[in-house]
Amino acid sequence: MAMTDTETAARSRNALLSALVPEMAAAVDGWLARLAHERRLSPKTLDAYARDLTLVMNRLTLHLGERPTLAAMAALTPADVRAVLAARRAEGVAPRTLVRLMAAARSFGRHLEREGLGKVGALTAVRAPKVPRSLPKPVSVADARALADPATRAGEDREPWVLARDAAVIALLYGAGLRISEALGLTRAMVPEPGAGDQITVTGKGQKTRMVPLLAQVTQAIADYATLCPYVLEPEKPLFRGMRGGPLSPRIVQLAVERMRGALGLPDSATPHALRHSFATHLLARGGEMRAIQELLGHASLSTTQVYTAVDSTKLMEAYRAAHPRA
Missing domain, CATH: 1.10.443.10 (Intergrase catalytic core)
Structure with a gap:
């Protein structure tokens, strides 16, 4: 039986939290809860946010040599962010996907700042790749x-x-x-x-x-x-x-x-x-x-x-x- 959108979102959330250090997992859990309750995002959108942040955290772990902590997030430099984007681009990730990854990371960064858990200024200092806007393709x-x-x-x-x-x-x-x-x-x-x-x-x-x-x-x-x-x-x-x-x-x-x-x-x-x-x-x-x-x-x-x-x-x-x- 196919999973519902809610079940899929919960699965992505649990996979993300299990890969993080406890303090980071608690912060991410609070971020996803805020998205669900304050912004009233759908389970499908929450699933997308969780999967995108998972990709960012995985690449940060490889870049830093260890799982990122709140202190490590606050200490990120623009060069670190560019390195993560460059690594994803080298793996063949499309610019549109990179924009989405940056959006998830910035949303999480704003949550950290709002909760007094640190300011991740490097995320806003780096421009996301430009993506040509594709036009809708209607039928006659x-x-x-x-x-x-x-x-x-x-x-x-x-x-x-x-x-x-x-x-x-x-x-x-x-x-x-x-x-x-x-x-x-x-x-x-x-x-x-x-x-x-x-x-x-x-x-x-x-x-x-x-x-x-x-x-x-x-x-x-x-x-x-x-x-x-x-x-x-x-x-x-x-x-x-x-x-x-x-x-x-x-x-x-x-x-x-x-x-x-x-x-x-x-x-x-x-x-x-x-x-x-x-x-x-x-x-x-x-x-x-x-x-x-x-x-x-x-x-x-x-x-x-x-x-x-x-x-x-x-x-x-x-x-x-x-x-x-x-x-």
Whole structure:
């Protein structure tokens, strides 16, 4: 049985703490607790932080010749930090990963300072590597509709309710701009019946909630799945179920999209998350207001949403170069 996100995060935390000297383990434990309770980070994000700090501590141990203590952390120089980054880079670690490692280390350093356990100035004195910002890769309107259409998989040897289920999840990703975790976190009681409501409350990153409008087609796709589903969908239990009746795994949705993009001739970039990108890009192309799109996506910062303006501009220039006689 696959581990839950909470179990995975606990496993990463325990592995990290067991490799540290006691005083450092206590400090790291307090840091992770702060991230969980004050910043309300999800178990998946906590798992990532713990794994990233593990890599930093492992490399520091090799660099220092012993497991780092609080005093050793405070005594770090910019040269020490650069040596750790250079060693990771020599191992083939990508710049984006190095940026993530630095973010975890700096977050831990701020915690140490906040708790009066020492100031790790070297972490802020060294710049993280620059990473070129990659643009989202949305799919076209026609392809997004095809991915959400159960008829696209009509030839597959699968139960009708499974095809309806996958279509309903995909409809939420494209029609409502949900993250896959948000769609699979819905309960039956959270989704209105067709004609009984046109919005849902979604819990996103940091346990923040937002209201999201539902198109009639999306509500109907969910109702079609609920009608065909062989399991009793209790009001407070997960809406989307796996073959054995348990909560649906994100991997199943990813595999469904992989099969469909093969049938439709779509690139590997056509993933479930690309449908969320498509939701934002298509809204923007039709005159959607940036602040409204930010609210719909649940982005904490407008700068995160503004990346879609670059996508829109890129497509505009592509159309110009293809059509203009002097381009």
